[in-house]
Amino acid sequence: MGALDGLTILRYGHVYDDGGGGMEQYLADLNGQLLKENAVTLYQVQLTSDPRRTGHTDEQQGQGRIHTISLYVEHASHVEAIAGDRTSDLHALGKAARDRMLMAPGMRQWITSPLLRQRAPHRRAGEPEGAGRTVCQIHQEDPLDLICLHSAGGGDAEEILRSATRLGIPVVYVHHFSNDRLGGLTMRDQIDRLSGVAGVTGVGVPTYLASRFQTVADGIDTDAMAPDHQGAGGQSTEEPTLFLPARITPAKGQAEVIRVATELACRGFRPRVSLAGRTDNRQYMASLEALIGEGGLEGRVSFLGHLDRDGLKKAYEDASFLVFPTRHHEGLPRILMESQSMEVPVIGYEMGGMKEGLVEGETGFLLPPGDFNGLLNRTIALLENPGRLAAMGRAARQFALQRFGLSALAARHERFYLKALRLKLHPSPRKKASL
Numbered sequence: 001m002g003a004l005d006g007l008t009i010l011r012y013g014h015v016y017d018d019g020g021g022g023m024e025q026y027l028a029d030l031n032g033q034l035l036k037e038n039a040v041t042l043y044q045v046q047l048t049s050d051p052r053r054t055g056h057t058d059e060q061q062g063q064g065r066i067h068t069i070s071l072y073v074e075h076a077s078h079v080e081a082i083a084g085d086r087t088s089d090l091h092a093l094g095k096a097a098r099d100r101m102l103m104a105p106g107m108r109q110w111i112t113s114p115l116l117r118q119r120a121p122h123r124r125a126g127e128p129e130g131a132g133r134t135v136c137q138i139h140q141e142d143p144l145d146l147i148c149l150h151s152a153g154g155g156d157a158e159e160i161l162r163s164a165t166r167l168g169i170p171v172v173y174v175h176h177f178s179n180d181r182l183g184g185l186t187m188r189d190q191i192d193r194l195s196g197v198a199g200v201t202g203v204g205v206p207t208y209l210a211s212r213f214q215t216v217a218d219g220i221d222t223d224a225m226a227p228d229h230q231g232a233g234g235q236s237t238e239e240p241t242l243f244l245p246a247r248i249t250p251a252k253g254q255a256e257v258i259r260v261a262t263e264l265a266c267r268g269f270r271p272r273v274s275l276a277g278r279t280d281n282r283q284y285m286a287s288l289e290a291l292i293g294e295g296g297l298e299g300r301v302s303f304l305g306h307l308d309r310d311g312l313k314k315a316y317e318d319a320s321f322l323v324f325p326t327r328h329h330e331g332l333p334r335i336l337m338e339s340q341s342m343e344v345p346v347i348g349y350e351m352g353g354m355k356e357g358l359v360e361g362e363t364g365f366l367l368p369p370g371d372f373n374g375l376l377n378r379t380i381a382l383l384e385n386p387g388r389l390a391a392m393g394r395a396a397r398q399f400a401l402q403r404f405g406l407s408a409l410a411a412r413h414e415r416f417y418l419k420a421l422r423l424k425l426h427p428s429p430r431k432k433a434s435l
Contacts, residue, residue, distance in 0.1 A: 002038030002063065003414040008142055010043040010135065012160060013150025013176075014126060017048040017070050018306065021247065021278070022334035023150065023176055029221060033410040035062035042066045043138055047073045047128060069138075071128040123155035132159030139167055146417055147171045153187035161193055172420045174216060174413075175199035178329035178352030182206050196420035200332040201353020214416050217356075218332045219409025222401050224309060225341040227317060237383045240269060243319035243344070245276035245312060245335055246326070248303070250284050252277075253325035253349070255291060256372060260323060262295030263376050269383065273297070274315055276304040316342035320389070321379060324348030327369055332357050337404045340364070340396035345389065347378050363396035 011031070015024045031042055041064055048054060048070040058067040123129070138144065147164055149157055152173045164171045173194050175182060182191070183206050191197055191209065198214040199205070205213045242261055246252040254275050261271040279285055292301050307315060322339035326349055336346055336357035346364030348354065349371070358364040367374040382389045 002040065003418060004034065004038040004040040005063075006039065007145045007417075008041040008043070009417070010045065010138060010144050010147045011150065012045045012131065012147065012156075015044075015046045015150070017046055017050075017053055018278075026176070026218060026334060027150065029219065029406055030409060030413060031066060032061065033219075033406040034413065035064040035066060037063070037407075037410060038414075039063040041142065043069065043142075043144075045069045045071065045131065045134060047071055047126075049073060067138075069134060071130060071134065073126055073128040127154045127156040129156075130159075131156040132163035135160050135163045135169075136167065139169065144169050146421060148417070149173045150176060152190050153181075153184060157190060158186070161190055165193065170195035170420055172196035172198070172416065174416075176331045178331060179204040179206065180352075181329055182209060196416060198416050199353075201356050203353040203356060214412075214419075216412040216416055217404070217409065218334060218337060219404050219406045220334065220337045220341060220400070221309075222341045222405055225313060225316070225338050225400075227343045227397070237320070237386050237389070238270060239272065240264070240320035240379075240383055241272045241274055241318050242321055242323045242379075243274045243276075243315060243339075244323055245304075245307065245315065245338075246324070246333075247277045248275065248279045248285060248288075249281050249328075251326065251328035253323075253327065254284075254288055256325040256375065257323045258288060258291045258295060258297065258301065259372065260325075260376050260379055261297055261300070262291075264379070264383075265296065267380065271297075271300065273301040274304055274319065275302065276307045276312065276315055278306050279303075312338070313342065316344050319344050321382070322346045322348070322364075323375070323379070325369075325372070325375055326351050326354075330354055336364075337400055341400035341404070343393035343397045345382065345392040345396055347375060347382075349375070359395070359399055363392060363399050 011027065013023060013027065015021070015027055027044065031044065034040060035042065044066060046068065051072050054070050054072045056067060056069045058065060135144070135147065147160060147169055149160065149171060151157060161171060171194055173191065173196070175198070179199060179201065181187065188208070196214070197209060197212050198216045200216065200218050202213070202215040242257055244252070244254060244257050248254060257273055257275070261273045264271040292298060304311070304315060316339060322335060322344050324333070324335065324346060326333070328351065330352035332353045336354065339346055340358065340363050346358050348364070348366055349369040350366035351369060354366060358366070360366060365378045367378070382392070
């Protein structure tokens with residue numbers, strides 16, 4: 001028997017029906033493993049930018065059943081929306097001071113939270129309308145035991161929380177980004193109403209949340225992401241391939257990967273660059289093409305687009321390093337686990353919980369954000385020591401096997417859900433609410 005047998009769980013996050021991102025793959029793998037081990041009913045509510053692809057599908061999978069419901073949202077990259085919201089350091093400090101004042105215990109209880117809940121949900125770019133209404137419709141047909149959010153702090157999450165409160169459904173949240181995002185006013189107000197909070201990393205959890213927070217980490221299919229050494233060509237130190245699978249957006253660092261390749265070429269190497277991922281910013285693409293021309297790398301940089309698992313595996317097979325100079329608010333990036341499972345060492349910037357995703361000096365290297373010289377020097381040092389490069393790859397595979405298997409990921413989520421259900425405020429038999 002599975003730990004979740006007989007339960008009906010709804011999952012909601014800013015994931016898209018094209019499956020083009022790390023969170024999309026995270027949820028696909030998690031859902032698959034939970035259904036493999038539990039006779040559970042899952043509802044996945046996701047987003048689509050194509051109005052023709054809205055609607056509801058369902059299928060038997062493993063021991064349970066999964067329903068997929070797509071909500072239409074006008075095309076607006078949530079990655080660009082996040083990047084566009086960035087403000088100056090001075091403004092950020094002022095906002096943090098304001099938030100601390102407004103969330104002081106007395107102020108929060110009597111003034112801040114009541115005012116936040118009286119206002120209409122604030123909708124940001126990339127957030128669909130009707131998320132709360134969708135929850136009500138599903139619950140009316142198939143009573144929900146639990147709602148698991150994978151995005152919070154926005155108007156759509158607020159809709160869902162208000163509907164769940166009326167219906168008596170407990171709600172939990174899994175945070176996939178850097179934990180410094182958990183301190184805003186709306187986020188904290190929503191967290192106050194949750195039955196459980198977890199995240200993919202335990203680094204930097206705010207003090208107010210430390211006693212409630214659980215770490216569920218990440219996981220990948222380490223059997224599917226296993227190297228085929230007969231076909232591997234990525235360990236050449238004369239013609240190294242630098243690989244980065246991430247959305248093509250400035251915060252992910254593709255420009256710095258190209259700059260590393262340019263410097264390697266100046267030092268006598270013949271580098272190649274492979275960039276996989278959805279293109280979110282045409283202006284940024286134009287700037288990358290200009291960098292390629294300036295560095296004399298024409299014909300040596302490939303834009304692979306969104307890759308399925310087989311395509312991604314082939315790209316890792318051909319890679320010498322994962323080069324990840326991210327400045328994004330990372331949680332525990334999936335690509336760290338994939339690359340190490342494929343025996344590809346990681347060289348990148350330390351952001352968010354990334355240090356929990358590798359063993360420093362043994363499976364990869366993390367540098368302070370912006371330390372381009374450090375990034376370049378680590379790359380050159382490994383190219384000049386092929387034995388160490390190969391040893392790091394082997395160690396990376398072993399680390400991924402020990403820490404990031406799917407069965408362990410599913411077990412962490414099961415414990416998280418069951419703890420939230422035990423803490424439910426109204427444990428009496430649930431009746432369908434009149435809607």
